Amino acid sequence: MLDAVANSLAGMAWPLALLLAWLAGEAASRWLSLPRVCAYGLAGFALASGQLGLLPAPAGTPVALVADFAIALVLFELGQRINLNWLRHNRWLAVTSLVEAFGTFVAVLLVARALGLAPLPALLLAALAMSSSPVAALRVANELRCSGQVTERMLHLSAFNCVFAVLVFKAIAGYWVLTSAGGLFPALWSSLVVIGVSAGIGAMFGVAVPTLLRWQQRGGGNATVIFAIATLLLVSLTHALQFSALLAALVFGLVVRYRRIVFSGADRGFGTLGGLLTILLFVFASATLSWPQVAQGAGLALAVLAVRTLCKVGACAAFAGLSGIGWRKGALTGLALTPMSVFAILLLEQTRHLGIDVFSQVAGLGLLVLVLELLGPVATQRALILAGEAGREEGRNGA
Numbered sequence: 001m002l003d004a005v006a007n008s009l010a011g012m013a014w015p016l017a018l019l020l021a022w023l024a025g026e027a028a029s030r031w032l033s034l035p036r037v038c039a040y041g042l043a044g045f046a047l048a049s050g051q052l053g054l055l056p057a058p059a060g061t062p063v064a065l066v067a068d069f070a071i072a073l074v075l076f077e078l079g080q081r082i083n084l085n086w087l088r089h090n091r092w093l094a095v096t097s098l099v100e101a102f103g104t105f106v107a108v109l110l111v112a113r114a115l116g117l118a119p120l121p122a123l124l125l126a127a128l129a130m131s132s133s134p135v136a137a138l139r140v141a142n143e144l145r146c147s148g149q150v151t152e153r154m155l156h157l158s159a160f161n162c163v164f165a166v167l168v169f170k171a172i173a174g175y176w177v178l179t180s181a182g183g184l185f186p187a188l189w190s191s192l193v194v195i196g197v198s199a200g201i202g203a204m205f206g207v208a209v210p211t212l213l214r215w216q217q218r219g220g221g222n223a224t225v226i227f228a229i230a231t232l233l234l235v236s237l238t239h240a241l242q243f244s245a246l247l248a249a250l251v252f253g254l255v256v257r258y259r260r261i262v263f264s265g266a267d268r269g270f271g272t273l274g275g276l277l278t279i280l281l282f283v284f285a286s287a288t289l290s291w292p293q294v295a296q297g298a299g300l301a302l303a304v305l306a307v308r309t310l311c312k313v314g315a316c317a318a319f320a321g322l323s324g325i326g327w328r329k330g331a332l333t334g335l336a337l338t339p340m341s342v343f344a345i346l347l348l349e350q351t352r353h354l355g356i357d358v359f360s361q362v363a364g365l366g367l368l369v370l371v372l373e374l375l376g377p378v379a380t381q382r383a384l385i386l387a388g389e390a391g392r393e394e395g396r397n398g399a
Contacts, residue, residue: 014063017047017055018276021283035140035377037282041341042374044283050290058287064349067284069235070277071135071346072249073270076231078134078159079253086156092323093153097160100315100334101130105168107307112362115300120179121361123172128344128358128365129308131165132158136339136377139278145391146384149325154336154380157316159250162343166247169347170195176356194243202248205234206255227256228270246346285345286373289366297364304368312337329387336383339376341369 021043025036047054058064087094108129112122137158141151174192209230213223234252238245270277313334320330348358359365384390 013055014280017044017283017287018279020047021279025279029143035136035143035381037136037139037278037377038374040279040282041286041370044286045289045370045373047283048287048289050292055283055287058284059349063280063284065235065239066277067281067346067349068239068245069232070281070284071342072231072235072245073228073274073277074135074138074281075162075246075249076227076253076256077270077274078138078155078162079250079255080257082156082159082254082257084254084258090323092319093156096316096319096323097157097164099319100157100312100337101161101164103315104308104311105130107311108304111303111307112300115303117300117362120172120176121358124169124176124356124358125304125362125365127165127169127172128347129304129340130161130168131340131343131347132161132312132337133339133341133343133372133376134158134162135278135281135342136380137336140377140380141384144381144384144389146389147391148387148389150329150333150336150387151384151389153316153325153333154384157333157337161337162246162250165343166244166347167195170244173356195247197241198238198244198247199251201234201238201243202251203255205230205248205252206259209252210256210259224270228273246343281342282373285342286370288345288349289370293359293366294370296367297362298367300362300364301367301371304364305371308340309335309338332383332387336380338379339372341373341376344369 021040024039024043028034028039029036044055046052049055049057058067105126109122109126112125113119117125134155137154140146141155171192209226213226231249231252234248235245238248313331316334316337317327317331320327320333323330325333348356381390
């Protein structure tokens with residue numbers, strides 16, 4: 001009897017955590033004018049098994065699959081908003097993306113090695129540092145109803161950062177497998193094959209789903225439901241085959257945009273479903289962290305944070321004039337790319353089956369992830385406000 005009651009209460013942990021996180025987010029937005037996602041992350045960390053103990057460790061559980069679905073929806077929306085023709089007309093934006101991402105990789109790698117980190121963990125840390133969290137970028141931009149050059153550049157650069165981070169991280173993971181297991185085929189499978197097949201699955205969905213929509217001659221809300229179901233199917237398929245749902249979802253959105261299937265404003269963010277999954281995603285990401293992970297390696301974490309921020313802001317400011325905006329808005333674009341945590345956590349989760357535990361190899365990664373999860377969205381919010389691109393925040397002034 002007591003065991004049954006205990007199991008029932010354990011089943012309520014995640015719904016209760018989501019409710020508490022939502023309340024914290026509304027309080028942070030209303031009283032502190034902070035992005036809601038900061039409070040979601042703080043609530044998840046506080047409620048995790050290593051702290052208050054309400055939430056069990058989420059890694060490897062069905063909640064992880066739901067989190068993959070949540071970030072896949074975000075990456076699909078991000079890919080669907082990317083205009084590749086812009087890169088053809090403004091090649092300096094592409095140069096900015098390359099310099100910003102790979103400059104960050106090189107700088108973080110040098111700092112990590114200088115502070116005594118082993119070569120392979122240093123490479124993985126540098127690959128993670130390349131990424132920018134599309135979840136925080138889109139959520140903050142949607143909350144503030146932002147539009148303008150800084151917003152669009154932030155979203156485009158965030159998407160490119162995700163692609164670069166996945167490609168480099170998978171390549172390094174393949175090298176890790178090669179050096180540890182000694183097998184060429186497992187190494188190629190975990191890198192090149194995973195990248196190619198994941199992108200191929202996303203492209204296949206990008207062709208098939210718009211074709212289905214045209215055949216049914218539907219749009220608006222029905223299109224939103226179909227795209228959400230298709231994304232769920234894509235995540236389930238890539239998860240079962242151990243491919244990258246992150247890369248597949250982003251390619252899915254890019255191909256859909258290329259085929260000129262565009263969401264209406266009401267569909268942006270997948271509405272209530274997207275809002276609920278965003279809460280779960282931030283709670284999940286921070287619940288994977290424990291206090292012992294966060295309490296160590298402060299020197300490395302702060303050094304990587306400083307170098308990463310300097311590289312992104314510096315690169316975006318340096319090429320701002322050549323790409324068509326002032327240096328101030330370029331610097332603000334780089335500052336808006338500060339969030340990293342949620343995407344990095346999900347990328348790490350998807351390599352768990354390879355036996356790669358970066359948290360145990362890199363003291364300081366936990367603190368870096370937590371700081372960027374709590375303060376990164378604030379940097380994005382302030383950058384967009386300083387750029388003059390924020391409209392009315394959702395839920396205020398009758399919006």
